[in-house]
Amino acid sequence: MDYISTRGSAPTLDFAGVTLAGLASDGGLYLPANWPHFSQDEIAAMRGMPYAQLAATVMHPFVGDSLSLERLRELCDEAYGRFAHAAVTPLVQLDERHWLLELFHGPTLAFKDVALQLLGLLFEEFLARERGTLTIVGATSGDTGSAAIDAVAGRDKVEIFMLHPKGRVSDVQRRQMTTVRAPNVHNIAIDGSFDDAQAMVKRLFADEAMTAKHRLGAVNSINWARLMAQVVYYFAAALQLGAPERSVAFSVPTGNFGDVFAGHVAARMGLPIARLAVATNVNDILHRALTSGDYSQSEVTATAAPSMDIQVSSNFERLLFDIGGRDGSALAGQMRGFETSRAMLLSNAQREGAASLFTSARADQSAMAQAMRWAWDRAGEVVDPHTAIGLHAAHSLDLPADVPIVTLATAHPAKFRDAVERATGTRPTLPLRVGDLFAREEAYTELSGGYDAVRDFILTHASPRG
Numbered sequence: 429m430d431y432i433s434t435r436g437s438a439p440t441l442d443f444a445g446v447t448l449a450g451l452a453s454d455g456g457l458y459l460p461a462n463w464p465h466f467s468q469d470e471i472a473a474m475r476g477m478p479y480a481q482l483a484a485t486v487m488h489p490f491v492g493d494s495l496s497l498e499r500l501r502e503l504c505d506e507a508y509g510r511f512a513h514a515a516v517t518p519l520v521q522l523d524e525r526h527w528l529l530e531l532f533h534g535p536t537l538a539f540k541d542v543a544l545q546l547l548g549l550l551f552e553e554f555l556a557r558e559r560g561t562l563t564i565v566g567a568t569s570g571d572t573g574s575a576a577i578d579a580v581a582g583r584d585k586v587e588i589f590m591l592h593p594k595g596r597v598s599d600v601q602r603r604q605m606t607t608v609r610a611p612n613v614h615n616i617a618i619d620g621s622f623d624d625a626q627a628m629v630k631r632l633f634a635d636e637a638m639t640a641k642h643r644l645g646a647v648n649s650i651n652w653a654r655l656m657a658q659v660v661y662y663f664a665a666a667l668q669l670g671a672p673e674r675s676v677a678f679s680v681p682t683g684n685f686g687d688v689f690a691g692h693v694a695a696r697m698g699l700p701i702a703r704l705a706v707a708t709n710v711n712d713i714l715h716r717a718l719t720s721g722d723y724s725q726s727e728v729t730a731t732a733a734p735s736m737d738i739q740v741s742s743n744f745e746r747l748l749f750d751i752g753g754r755d756g757s758a759l760a761g762q763m764r765g766f767e768t769s770r771a772m773l774l775s776n777a778q779r780e781g782a783a784s785l786f787t788s789a790r791a792d793q794s795a796m797a798q799a800m801r802w803a804w805d806r807a808g809e810v811v812d813p814h815t816a817i818g819l820h821a822a823h824s825l826d827l828p829a830d831v832p833i834v835t836l837a838t839a840h841p842a843k844f845r846d847a848v849e850r851a852t853g854t855r856p857t858l859p860l861r862v863g864d865l866f867a868r869e870e871a872y873t874e875l876s877g878g879y880d881a882v883r884d885f886i887l888t889h890a891s892p893r894g
């Protein structure tokens with residue numbers, strides 16, 4: 429399988445290359461040159477497969493010659509063997525129409541584990557072939573950071589520098605990153621928002637002083653392998669609810685547009701998805717873009733769903749590329765315009781292309797709290813604030829009446845105990861697998877000097893390229 433950049437001028441790479449490359453050298457994001465497609469019979473044959481087998485089956489067309497199906501299956505067995513639920517991503521029924529897809533049974537209690545447990549193994553596999561090393565630079569609004577650190581801590585071929593916005597992640601999220609003591613893990617708290625951290629990460633990839641000395645890698649959804657692994661649970665859920673004979677709608681709490689883009693990929697591969705609901709908090713750039721074509725960045729507002737406090741949704745570029753005729757040079761121009769003016773208007777073709785599958789809703793604090801209370805009072809489920817935003821969209825949007833609606837439960841409620849307790853009066857307890865999180869000592873570096881301070885810190889502390 430060949431991978432091409434959304435901005436048209438970076439070299440074409442294979443799967444191993446794209447996994448190690450992260451951001452494309454032209455500033456774009458990599459995507460498969462074409463979408464693999466499963467027939468109805470092929471999808472029907474996936475019914476009943478254990479999760480790791482399903483994962484290898486769905487992902488192998490993307491992996492191509494980079495790994496045999498058998499080796500991919502071994503890696504999936506290892507990655508998903510660390511999950512606390514035998515089904516890996518179990519479905520829970522809320523009422524006759526609504527389901528929750530629980531994506532938080534991995535080691536760090538959020539959906540990021542589903543992809544990052546595998547990505548850590550893929551890094552190791554591909555770096556061993558090249559006898560190389562990787563300096564990972566990442567940005568987190570709370571969950572990617574801990575999942576990535578868990579996946580790579582102690583591995584000797586990778587070193588990770590993870591930027592989080594100071595004071596804007598929950599105490600559980602911060603501690604899940606900062607209490608991991610491994611020589612290859614560096615946590616950095618920056619002044620600013622997740623958007624600022626993500627912009628710094630993208631700038632590092634374009635910084636020749638950095639790339640001359642270090643081979644940079646990505647764990648954010650910049651990295652195609654992240655999205656690829658997230659496609660699998662759309663198949664897992666839809667198969668249980670009657671696919672391929674029956675369509676399913678998904679409601680997806682959204683920030684960086686990675687998780688819901690994985691749903692778009694599943695649809696491209698032939699999974700019958702009736703609608704994808706993009707559920708945002710008040711940081712609603714995606715809701716504005718999808719309803720009025722206005723993709724303009726505004727200040728990030730801190731909310732009780734901090735992982736979605738994002739106003740520049742990196743993967744939206746992938747959607748615009750895919751629905752807009754895959755014209756890399758036109759999109760490069762459009763993205764450059766956005767980077768300069770912090771605003772862009774979607775073309776009619778982009779709006780219509782998106783509207784054929786996507787719909788959207790925005791939840792403010794009160795709608796989010798109400799959805800948490802609904803889940804608790806009516807279905808006896810404690811859900812986290814991000815999941816509640818997905819539930820709000822599932823309830824408030826006019827989704828097709830005859831299809832089951834699956835809301836992605838993206839984080840364990842105990843990661844956001846205070847917000848859950850405020851809304852429901854119930855304080856979720858941390859699962860045993862996170863251990864003595866609050867007894868462990870934290871270590872991180874606070875950097876207030878913007879991009880230069882971050883770059884200098886990495887240049888000073890990163891091990892030389894191996």
Ligand SMILES: Cc1ncc(COP(=O)(O)O)c(C=O)c1O
Nearest residue numbers: 571682683684685686687735838
């Ligand atoms: C708990 C949680 N829910 C939802 C999201 C949104 O996912 P995405 O950024 O892929 O849209 C994130 C992070 O991005 C998250 O951490």
Ligand SMILES: N[C@@H](CCOP(=O)(O)O)C(=O)O
Nearest residue numbers: 568569570571572648649684
């Ligand atoms: N919500 C994420 C931020 C988005 O990051 P990505 O890794 O999915 O691109 C987080 O919790 O860090």
